[in-house]
Amino acid sequence: MPLASADDAVSAAQTELAELQTEAAKVQLSLERSKQEQVTAERQYEVTTADLAEQQSRVDEMRVQVGRVAVAAHQQSAGMGAATLLFGSDSEDDFLSDMAVMQSVAAITDEQMVRLAAEQERLTDLEAAQSEALQKIDEEINQQSELAAEYDAKVARAQSVVDRLSGDQKAALEAAANQAILDANAALLAGATADAAGRVSRDGIAGVASDSAGVWPTSGPITSPFGYRINPIGGHSELHDGVDIAPPCGTPVRASWSGVVLSARAEGGWGNRIIIDSGTYQTAYAHLQTMAVSPGEVVEAGQIVASVGTTGYSTGCHLHFSTWQNGQLADPTTLF
Incomplete structure (x- = not known):
């Protein structure tokens, strides 16, 4: 096969796999x-x-109480008519007292019937809420089955794309995919620096930068380290350009070094992301729930700048933490 044709095949596969990866991330x-x-x-x-x-x-x-009161009221009215009460009472005061008892029983019955109706209505509402919750559970389970099938279909499609390539082409695809990640990472930092050029001078950054031991940005376990890992979409080795730290959503995120905020905004699959330039070191914090700083703002090492979230293409609460040293991508764990 001619070289140009082989290169075209790798390029086409890379493009298709990138699209599938984005689609699969949305499904996940x-x-x-x-x-x-x-x-x-x-x-x-x-x-x-x-x-x-x-x-x-x-x-x-x-219901039992109302029934008892209703029976009592019926017995009272049947056995203590007004004439019986009148002739059976020793005085007018006794008669009035007996009549008051009858009226009280009837009033209590009316009041309890109203209360019973209200309690029965709440019971009906709870039964409806329970039914709705059960239906929602069934709907979500069915949707999950459909989404899982859709994800598996995308993985299978990606595998078929890779299977069409020769061994050399697969190696070229892997190299190209990793280079694309490195290029995107470099472009990220360069773009943030360019965006901040009108607000921040390099002298200003140098004036606040700290080259001392940094502050680890948040608590929690590292669930995905820096380095190469197998991408399920295509099955090839892929560079993970940072570390994933997974405390609960809302956990504070701190600036690792003193520096200047280059950008703080929503950025596609990264969700809410902040980039800070500290001179020797540059740091990026992604998938944030909230952001507490603005571009051009000077921050101190250890200052809370955000909170952990799950925005963008994220399947759970975590911080994606990327670092550069003198503009070169670096494993964050080697800098602290």
Whole structure:
């Protein structure tokens, strides 16, 4: 096969795999969100089930009470008519007292009937809420099956793209994919620096930069280290250009070194991301829930600049933390 044709095949495969990777990431994100919705629905079902049992007991008890009062009222009216009371009373005061008892029983019955109707209505509402929660659980489970099948189909399609290539072409594809990651990483830093050029001077950055031991940005385990890993879309080795640190969402994120904020914005699959230039070191913090700084702002080492989130193409709460040393991509764990 001519060289140009081989190069075209690798380029076409790389483009198609990149598209599949983006599509698969969106499917996986939808899958994780569906799982979260299912958990929420299950909790709602548990709460309404417990409330339903308690409410049923309350309604049953009130039905018994109302029944007893109704029977008492009927017996009172049947056996203590006004004439009977009048002739059976020793005085006018006794008669009035007996009539007050009858009226009180009737009033209590009316009041309890109103309360019973209200409690029964709440019972009906809880039954509807329980049914809705159960339906939501079923819907999410069905959606997850569809999303899982869709994801598997994209993986299979990616594998077929790779299978069409020769051994040399597969090696070239892997090299090209990793170079693309390195190029995108370099472009990220260069773009942020260019965007900040009108707000921040290099002298200004140098004036606040700190080359001392840095501050690790957040707590939590490293769930994905820096380096090469197997990409499920295509099955080739791929560079992970940072470390993933996974504390709960909302956990504070701190600036690793004193420096100047180059950018703080939503950026596609990275979600909310902040880039800080500290002279010798540059740092990027991605998938943030909130951002507490603005471009051009000077920050101190250890200052809270954001909170951990799951924005962008993220399947759970974590911080994607990338670092550069003198403009060159570096493994963050080697800098602290």
